[in-house]
Amino acid sequence: xxxxxxxxxxxxxxxxxxxQVVVCxxxxxxxxxxxxxxxxxxxxxxxxxxxxxxxxxxxxxxVYPLAKLxxxxxxxxxxxxxxxxxxxxxxxxxxxxxxxxxxxxxFHVTQPIPADFTVTxxxxxxxxxxxxxxxxxxxxxxxxxxxxxxxxxxxxxxxPGLFSLFPNPAVNxxxxxxxxxxAKINELxxxxxxxxxxxxxxxxxxxxxxxxxxxxxxxxxxxxKNTLQRQKVIIAH
Numbered sequence: 001x002x003x004x005x006x007x008x009x010x011x012x013x014x015x016x017x018x019x020q021v022v023v024c025x026x027x028x029x030x031x032x033x034x035x036x037x038x039x040x041x042x043x044x045x046x047x048x049x050x051x052x053x054x055x056x057x058x059x060x061x062x063v064y065p066l067a068k069l070x071x072x073x074x075x076x077x078x079x080x081x082x083x084x085x086x087x088x089x090x091x092x093x094x095x096x097x098x099x100x101x102x103x104x105x106x107f108h109v110t111q112p113i114p115a116d117f118t119v120t121x122x123x124x125x126x127x128x129x130x131x132x133x134x135x136x137x138x139x140x141x142x143x144x145x146x147x148x149x150x151x152x153x154x155x156x157x158x159x160p161g162l163f164s165l166f167p168n169p170a171v172n173x174x175x176x177x178x179x180x181x182x183a184k185i186n187e188l189x190x191x192x193x194x195x196x197x198x199x200x201x202x203x204x205x206x207x208x209x210x211x212x213x214x215x216x217x218x219x220x221x222x223x224x225k226n227t228l229q230r231q232k233v234i235i236a237h
Contacts, residue, residue: 024125024136028057031123031138037187037225038146039200046082046106050144053100054091054125061096066126067103072141073120078111079146088126113147115196120144147197148189162229163188165222169234176208176222187225190233192218213237 024030031054041049050069056062066088071081084106091103121142126135163178163186178186188208190198198220201208217237223230 020133020135022133022136024123024138025140027128027133027136029125029136029138030055030057031142033142036142036144037200037202038144039187039202041106045084046108048107048109050105050107051102052105052123052142053102054123055100056095056097059097060128060131061094062128063094064090064127065092065095065101066135067091067105068124068126069105069142070122070124071119072122073118075119076111076113076117076146079107079109079113082106082108090127115147116145117147118143118145163222163224163231165231165233169236170210170212171236172211172213174210174212174233174235176210178203178206178208178224189223189225190215191221191223193220 031052035053037051038048041047054067056065068088069081069085092099092101095101121144123138123142124135128134128136163176165174165176167174176188186204186206186208187200187202189200192198198215201210212235215235217235220233220235221230222233
């Protein structure tokens with residue numbers, strides 16, 4: 001009877017230890033809000049995807065780490081998390097010390113997102129075996145502006161250098177060449193002259209070809225999220 005009691009006590013104690021939820025920053029883990037991207041998702045996952053880079057700064061290597069994003073403030077009308085992103089999901093097969101891995105969260109968006117609509121999330125990470133920590137949450141919530149509006153200063157000038165574009169004006173296709181070798185992902189957003197974001201592209205390549213056939217004729221700004229460089233482009237059909 002004493003052995004059975006001891007076994008139950010040890011099992012209960014282990015379950016308590018394994019259910020620890022700590023602050024990710026103290027492990028330490030880190031996420032970079034400046035590298036977050038939101039854009040079109042691959043087919044089959046949802047129509048939009050938010051990607052957050054998370055860095056393992058601990059001294060432990062992990063296998064199949066899990067992430068979960070929990071909204072703290074409401075979504076805009078017509079926006080929901082895709083079913084694949086409402087539970088824990090593995091964002092890397094291995095996550096060694098010092099490595100940064102992108103965690104992707106998918107959304108369904110059925111209505112236009114209001115300008116500068118920001119949603120706050122709590123970001124959780126889990127599966128830290130062989131550590132006895134069950135999961136962690138970042139001390140700083142994730143604030144995501146899903147439709148940032150560009151402030152257009154009439155006196156502002158183009159800032160060429162880190163990306164170039166041609167032809168300009170563009171009729172059916174626009175070619176972008178990136179000159180930022182430090183960037184793992186190049187993200188480019190197009191804004192109309194009212195400051196509303198029209199479209200966003202992401203690429204791991206140094207060159208991006210944009211089909212402008214479905215973009216209305218007009219004057220736009222292309223803005224690099226990596227460098228905040230912007231250039232004016234004319235679409236003329």
